[in-house]
Amino acid sequence: MRAVEYSVTGEPDVLTLVDRPMPEPGPGEVRVRVHRSGVNPTDWKSRRGSEPGTPVHPAQVPNQDGSGVVDAVGQGVDTALTGRRVWLWEAAYQRPSGGTAQEYAVVPVRHVAPLPDNASYDLGAALGVPFLTAHRCLTVTENGPDRLGPGRLAGRTVLVAGGAGAVGNAAIQLARWSDATVITTVSSPEKGNLAALAGADHVIDYKQQDVAAEVRAIAPHGVNTIVEVSPAANAGIDAAVIAPDGAVAVYATDGGATMELPVRALMVPNARWQFVLLYTAPDSWRPRGLADVSAAVEAGAIRIGPEAGLPLHHYPLEQAAEAHAAVEQSIVGKVLLDIAPA
Known part of the structure; x- marks a missing residue:
């Protein structure tokens, strides 16, 4: 063969x-x-x-x-x-x-x-790496659900950094399937169009707009979960928009080995920074992730191709x-x- x-x-x-x-x-x-x-x-x-x-x-x-x-x-x-x-x-x-x-x-x-x-x-x-990674990112928030599906994220706001990427696209689709309000950031109008096609409710061009101000205008009380692709670059923004008991789920390094965090700004809301690597994620999470992604596929909630961003x-x-x-x-x-x- x-x-x-x-x-x-x-x-x-x-x-x-x-x-x-x-x-x-x-x-x-x-x-x-x-x-x-x-x-x-x-x-x-x-x-x-x-x-x-x-x-x-x-x-x-x-x-x-x-x-x-x-x-x-x-x-x-x-x-x-x-x-x-x-x-x-x-x-x-x-x-x-x-x-x-x-x-x-x-x-x-x-x-x-x-x-x-x-x-x-x-x-x-x-499906595998992008959607399982996105599932893990969306289910690590304090007092948040550990499963995804219709209604599971109702009343919650999710911020997806880099909504035109593969994990960003997966996070948008799974969050929308679970009835979250989804905000995403992109670097160009073309990528913004892709993120909107994926199902994002609000798209922010971080090269043209003040991300923290735009997010706070949409979610005055902050966002519950941040799916983060660029932690070193976005740490300050994340601290400025996180809701009480919110979580920043970091799944990539954006080329940087270190980052600085504003401790007091994150301590006050009891924010959590959760680092996510699929291969070493807890065994207890895996059956839930596989079951939920499979259920989303069965329900026709996951799409690919240009029409899905x-x-x-x-x-x-x-x-x-x-x-x-x-x-x-x-x-x-x-x-x-x-x-x-x-």
């Missing part, structure tokens, strides 16, 4: 198309015929590594997210799963042969979730390097590898 792998960390050109033996699922595992592989920033960051040029042994198949059809199951797995459409999450984490940039991927059965017939393989491959960029498997480079260069939208026909 065809697969992409890298045996040394570095630039996208370390990705190599190879022929691998067909893998067989072991106990508790399933084999998935991959139709789409989703590419996320976490994938190129893992490929680049902390020290480019470091040997990787065994060679790593990249990409955490994907979608396809279960075509074989291992011992102890219900055979009824065979032939089922599924989406995959964390396929490559601590599994060198598990990534989705290949024609067949073997993963633990807990790392696949049902993909309804009304959901495309494109959608399935766009998330343009799609398709690449064949042999152009995995170009796909990784596009994500690394911050292309707007979702990058997918087309591995099997839709």
